[in-house]
Amino acid sequence: MTTSGVLRPGRFDRQVLVDRPDIRGREAILKVHVKNVKLDESVDLRQVASITPGFVGADLANLVNEAALLAARKGRAAVGMAEFNEGVERVTAGLEKKQRVMSDDEKHRVAYHESGHALVASSLPNTDPVHKVSIIPRGMAALGYTLQRPEGDRFLMTKAELESRIQVLLAGTITEELVFRDISTGAQNDLERATDIARSMIMDFGMSRLGRVSYRESTRSPFLAVTGGDERLRTHSEKTAREIDEEVRRLIDEAIEKVRHILETRRPALDAITQRLMDVESIDCDELRRIIEECDPVPRIVPGTAESLPTRAADRPAAESREARSAELNG
Numbered sequence: 001m002t003t004s005g006v007l008r009p010g011r012f013d014r015q016v017l018v019d020r021p022d023i024r025g026r027e028a029i030l031k032v033h034v035k036n037v038k039l040d041e042s043v044d045l046r047q048v049a050s051i052t053p054g055f056v057g058a059d060l061a062n063l064v065n066e067a068a069l070l071a072a073r074k075g076r077a078a079v080g081m082a083e084f085n086e087g088v089e090r091v092t093a094g095l096e097k098k099q100r101v102m103s104d105d106e107k108h109r110v111a112y113h114e115s116g117h118a119l120v121a122s123s124l125p126n127t128d129p130v131h132k133v134s135i136i137p138r139g140m141a142a143l144g145y146t147l148q149r150p151e152g153d154r155f156l157m158t159k160a161e162l163e164s165r166i167q168v169l170l171a172g173t174i175t176e177e178l179v180f181r182d183i184s185t186g187a188q189n190d191l192e193r194a195t196d197i198a199r200s201m202i203m204d205f206g207m208s209r210l211g212r213v214s215y216r217e218s219t220r221s222p223f224l225a226v227t228g229g230d231e232r233l234r235t236h237s238e239k240t241a242r243e244i245d246e247e248v249r250r251l252i253d254e255a256i257e258k259v260r261h262i263l264e265t266r267r268p269a270l271d272a273i274t275q276r277l278m279d280v281e282s283i284d285c286d287e288l289r290r291i292i293e294e295c296d297p298v299p300r301i302v303p304g305t306a307e308s309l310p311t312r313a314a315d316r317p318a319a320e321s322r323e324a325r326s327a328e329l330n331g
Contacts, residue, residue: 020056022153023049029057033064040080048084051131053150055091063087089132093145097137108278109176110135110144113186115273116175116263117146117168122292123262126164133273134282143186159207162197166255167262169194174259175270198251199244208247215244269295 021029026049034045052060066087071079102110118133128148135144148168157165173187206212215236236244263270269292276283276291283291 020054023053026052026055026060029060030064033061034079037064037068038078040076040078042081043079043084044081047081050152051085051088051149053153059091063091066090089138089147093142093147094138100137100143102137102143106143107135108274109180109184110186111274111277112175112179112270113172113184114144114146115270115277116171116259118273118288119266119270119292120171120259120262121146121148121168122288123266124164124167126158126161127168129285130288131285132282133277133288135277136281159201159205162201162205162207163251163255166194166197166251167259169197170252170255171259171263174256175263178260178263194252194255195248198248201251202244202247208251210240210243210247215240266292266296 023046027045030045030048048063052063055063063084064087067079067083070083070086074083076083114133114135118130121127121130128150130146131149132147133145134147137143138145169190172190173183176183176187201207202210203215206214217235272291272295273283273288276287
């Protein structure tokens with residue numbers, strides 16, 4: 001029997017949706033799991049909940065266990081925020097693989113790759129803040145990572161936000177091309193995710209030149225409902241399929257041009273972030289911000305956008321004041 005047959009009226013008329021918990025739900029779940037864990041006075045479970053969007057109960061239980069193990073290994077009597085922060089990285093990015101030794105050339109390339117992600121993410125107005133950049137390998141395949149943390153639960157994304165996300169994903173491979181005149185296999189996952197977002201913008205969200213139309217395959221057919229079939233119905237022609245492929249390419253190509261502009265105009269910051277990563281392997285959000293501001297204190301404009309590069313909404317007043325001072329000096 002098909003799923004539609006099981007769920008037809010008269011069988012299961014009421015369906016209960018168990019969604020991922022919001023920030024209040026995550027805080028409540030954390031309180032349950034930390035009952036038998038001694039916490040440091042600095043621990044704020046509300047803050048822990050805010051840095052774990054998308055986590056379900058099992059993820060949060062794993063996080064508490066990881067944080068407790070980290071505190072025990074460090075010989076600490078209580079679990080602090082540092083252990084929770086590191087635990088989030090372990091759950092999301094995997095265990096550190098410090099024994100995985102990279103050659104100097106590979107390390108240099110990975111440092112530039114991750115610096116590109118971090119710089120572009122910090123330059124666009126519609127991206128999640130960068131929390132940490134590292135070239136310490138984690139998990140099975142990641143040779144480095146740029147960790148972004150949302151500022152809160154999100155239920156909708158705008159076209160501009162999705163475009164910015166594509167640009168951040170493409171920044172690593174474009175950085176390699178800019179610096180080394182060659183690219184590596186390290187961007188495979190980035191390219192897959194960027195392409196998936198672009199295709200969803202076109203086929204699911206109506207965010208392209210092809211109009212406000214859904215092009216996804218569908219099973220909504222009265223005939224299939226009667227016969228119990230579950231075949232997928234194609235909702236567009238071969239010509240439209242080609243147009244979708246061309247539109248995906250256009251979105252990606254436009255994103256690449258914007259990323260290349262950011263990297264070329266902010267090359268001193270890119271080099272400085274890379275050098276710091278080569279020296280210390282990991283930098284946090286405060287140090288990243290300091291490096292960028294020291295190398296490029298005056299905001300620049302991304303072609304085709306109205307926002308200044310180095311700031312998000314929260315930082316715009318400072319950027320606007322710098323622009324005003326610059327206008328006065330040049331006036």
